[in-house]
Amino acid sequence: MTLQTPSYKAAAISAQNNQTQSGDAPARSSFGELVQRHLSKLVVAPSFAAILVFVYGFILWTVYISFTNSRMLPSYELVGMDAYTKLWKIERWYVAIENLLIFGGLFIGVSLAIGIVLAVMLDQRIRGEGVLRTIYLYPMALSFIVTGTAWKWILNPSIGIQEFVRDLGFPTFTFDWIVQQDTAIYTLVIAAVWQSSGFVMALFLAALRGVDQEIIKAAYLDGASLPRIYWGIVLPSVRPVFMSAFVILAHLAVKSYDLVVALTGGGPGYASDLPATFMYEMTFRRNQISIGSASAMMMLATVVAIIVPYLYSELKGGKRV
Amino acid sequence: MSSLTSALPPAEGMGPRVARWGLYLILLLFAAYYLLPLVVMLSTSFKSLDEIRTGSLLSLPRDISTDAWIYAWTRACIGADCRGMAPYFMNSLVIVIPAVIISTLFGALNGYALTKWRFRGANVVFAMILFGSFLPSQVMLLPMAQTLGFLGLAGSAGGLILVHVVYGLAFTTLFFRNYYVSIPDDLVKAATIDGAGFFQIFTKIMVPLSLPIMVVTIIWQFTQIWNDFLFGASFAAGGAQPVTVALNNLVNTTTGVKQYNVDMAAAMIAGLPTLVVYALAGKYFIRGLTAGSVKG
Numbered sequence: 001m002t003l004q005t006p007s008y009k010a011a012a013i014s015a016q017n018n019q020t021q022s023g024d025a026p027a028r029s030s031f032g033e034l035v036q037r038h039l040s041k042l043v044v045a046p047s048f049a050a051i052l053v054f055v056y057g058f059i060l061w062t063v064y065i066s067f068t069n070s071r072m073l074p075s076y077e078l079v080g081m082d083a084y085t086k087l088w089k090i091e092r093w094y095v096a097i098e099n100l101l102i103f104g105g106l107f108i109g110v111s112l113a114i115g116i117v118l119a120v121m122l123d124q125r126i127r128g129e130g131v132l133r134t135i136y137l138y139p140m141a142l143s144f145i146v147t148g149t150a151w152k153w154i155l156n157p158s159i160g161i162q163e164f165v166r167d168l169g170f171p172t173f174t175f176d177w178i179v180q181q182d183t184a185i186y187t188l189v190i191a192a193v194w195q196s197s198g199f200v201m202a203l204f205l206a207a208l209r210g211v212d213q214e215i216i217k218a219a220y221l222d223g224a225s226l227p228r229i230y231w232g233i234v235l236p237s238v239r240p241v242f243m244s245a246f247v248i249l250a251h252l253a254v255k256s257y258d259l260v261v262a263l264t265g266g267g268p269g270y271a272s273d274l275p276a277t278f279m280y281e282m283t284f285r286r287n288q289i290s291i292g293s294a295s296a297m298m299m300l301a302t303v304v305a306i307i308v309p310y311l312y313s314e315l316k317g318g319k320r321v
Numbered sequence: 322m323s324s325l326t327s328a329l330p331p332a333e334g335m336g337p338r339v340a341r342w343g344l345y346l347i348l349l350l351f352a353a354y355y356l357l358p359l360v361v362m363l364s365t366s367f368k369s370l371d372e373i374r375t376g377s378l379l380s381l382p383r384d385i386s387t388d389a390w391i392y393a394w395t396r397a398c399i400g401a402d403c404r405g406m407a408p409y410f411m412n413s414l415v416i417v418i419p420a421v422i423i424s425t426l427f428g429a430l431n432g433y434a435l436t437k438w439r440f441r442g443a444n445v446v447f448a449m450i451l452f453g454s455f456l457p458s459q460v461m462l463l464p465m466a467q468t469l470g471f472l473g474l475a476g477s478a479g480g481l482i483l484v485h486v487v488y489g490l491a492f493t494t495l496f497f498r499n500y501y502v503s504i505p506d507d508l509v510k511a512a513t514i515d516g517a518g519f520f521q522i523f524t525k526i527m528v529p530l531s532l533p534i535m536v537v538t539i540i541w542q543f544t545q546i547w548n549d550f551l552f553g554a555s556f557a558a559g560g561a562q563p564v565t566v567a568l569n570n571l572v573n574t575t576t577g578v579k580q581y582n583v584d585m586a587a588a589m590i591a592g593l594p595t596l597v598v599y600a601l602a603g604k605y606f607i608r609g610l611t612a613g614s615v616k617g
Contacts, residue, residue, distance in 0.1 A: 040438030055453035143548035146592035150358035
C-alpha cells in the first residue's frame with residue numbers, strides 16, 4: 001500500500017508503544033468502550049434493517065403474493081398453489097424455461113471457452129496486452145440497452161451483416177436469426193458472450209498470473225510442450241476460477257433482462273422470452289401479479305440452487321486453510 | 322504480475338515465429354469482434370440518413386455530420402416528449418450522484434464497524450447483507466413498487482435513489498469490509514487508548530487510508546446505477562425516467578421514418594459517461610468487477 005499518511009504512521013507508532021506497555025487501565029475505558037461497541041451496531045443498523053425489509057421482507061411478500069389470486073392489484077387472500085399450477089400450464093413459461101436452458105448452457109460454455117483461450121493467449125508476453133485487455137473488457141462497462149442498439153442493427157438482416165455480405169457479392173448469403181422463431185435465442189447468446197467473455201478472460205488471466213512459475217519452469221525443462229503445460233498443470237491449478245466463473249455466468253444468465261429487451265423484446269412473438277422478461281410481462285403488463293410472483297420464486301429457487309452450494313464449498317474451503 | 326511464461330527462454334526458429342504471428346492475428350480478430358458494435362454505433366451516428374441508405378454497415382462516414390447527435394440531444398422524441406435525450410440524461414445524473422454518495426458512505430461506515438468494532442453476530446449481519454445481492458431482483462420488484470407507492474415515491478427520482486442505495490449496500494459494504502480487514506486493528510486500538518472515538522477514528526484514520534477502495538466503489542456504483550434499466554423501467558414514470566429507459570423508448574418507437582443515426586447517437590450519449598469513466602479509470606473498474614463477483 002502506498003498511501004501512508006502521517007496520521008497512519010503516528011497511529012502505528014503509538015500502537016506499538018501501547019503494546020509494549022501492555023493493556024492496563026481497563027476500568028477507565030470500559031464504559032467508553034461499551035458505548036463505542038453499541039455505536040458500531042447503531043451504525044450498521046440502518047443498512048441491516050433496510051436489507052432485512054427490502055430484500056428478505058420483500059421476498060416473503062412475494063412468496064405470499066404467489067399464494068394468492070392477485071391479478072391487477074395484490075390481494076391478500078390465500079388460495080394455495082393456484083398460481084404455480086397455472087404457471088406450469090402456460091406454454092410461454094415453458095418457452096422461457098427452455099430458452100434459459102439453451103441460452104444459459106451456450107452462454108456459459110462459449111464464454112468460458114473464449115475467456116480461457118484469450119487469457120492463455122494474452123499470457124504469452126504479448127505486446128500491447130494492456131490495450132487488448134481494455135478492449136476485451138469494455139463491454140462490461142456499458143449498459144446492454146446501449147450496446148443492444150448496435151447489435152440489433154448488426155443482426156438486422158436488411159441492414160446488418162446479411163446485407164453487408166450480400167453487397168460483397170454473395171447475394172444468397174443469409175443471416176436472419178434475429179427474425180426467426182427458432183433461432184432468435186441464439187442471437188442473444190452471441191451478444192451475451194460478447195459482453196461477458198472479456199470478463200471471464202480477466203478472471204482467468206489474474207489466476208494464471210498467480211500460478212507458481214517454478215513448476216512451469218521445471219515442467220519445461222523436463223521437456224513438456226507449452227500446450228501440455230497449460231492443459232496438464234496450469235488449468236487444473238486454477239480450478240477454483242472455473243467454479244467462480246461458472247457461478248457468475250449462471251447467475252448472469254438467470255437474471256438476463258436488459259439483453260432481451262434491447263435485442264429482441266422477447267420476440268418474434270415470445271420466441272426469445274427468458275424467465276426475467278416473462279416475470280415482468282406477467283406482473284406489470286398482463287395483470288397476472290400472482291403468476292408473475294410465482295415465476296419470480298422459480299427464478300429465486302434456481303439462483304439459490306446455484307449459489308448456496310457454491311458459497312457452502314467456499315466457506316468450507318476457507319475453514320480448511 | 323508477470324506473464325506465466327516469462328520464466329521460459331524465448332522461442333527460436335521459424336515455427337515459433339509463425340505461431341506468434343498467428344497468435345497476434347487471433348488476438349486482433351477478437352479485438353475487432355469486441356470493437357464492432359462500438360465502431361458501428363460511432364460511425365453510424367456521424368452519418369446522414371442518405372449515407373446510411375447508400376453506404377454499408379462498416380463503411381466510415383464520408384462527411385462527418387454531428388446533426389444526429391444534436392438532434393438526439395435536443396429534439397428526438399421519447400414517446401410524445403420531443404425534448405431529446407438531454408432531460409433524461411439529467412434525470413440519470415440526479416439519481417446517480419446522490420445514490421453513489423450515500424451508498425458509498427454507508428458502505429464505508431459498515432465496513433469500518435464490521436471489521437474494527439466487531440460485535441457479536443457481525444459475521445451473520447455481513448453474510449445476510451451480502452447474500453441479498455446474489456438474489457434476482459425479480460423477487461423484490463413488486464413489493465418495491467407497492468412500497469414506493471405507499472411512501473409517495475412512486476415514479477420519482479427519490480424512489481430510484483432509495484432503491485439504488487439499498488441494493489447497492491451489499492457491494493459497497495463488501496468492498497470496504499474486505500479492504501479494512503487488511504488494515505491492522507492495532508491502529509484502532511491505539512487510537513482508542515489515545516482517546517479517539519468511533520467517528521474520530523473513522524474520519525481521521527480510516528478515511529484517509531481508503532482512497533483506492535473509495536475510487537473502486539464510486540466507479541462501480543456509478544457504472545451499475547447509470548446502466549440500470551430494470552429498476553428504471555419498473556419504478557420511474559414519464560418525465561422522471563433515467564437515460565437508459567429513454568433510450569429504449571426512443572429506439573423502439575415505430576412511428577415515422579427510422580432515424581438510425583439518431584438512435585446510434587442517442588445510444589452513444591447514454592453510454593458515454595460510463596465509457597469515459599472506464600477509459601480513464603478502467604483499472605479500478607476491473608478491480609471492482611473481480612472483487613464484487615469472485616469473493617462471497
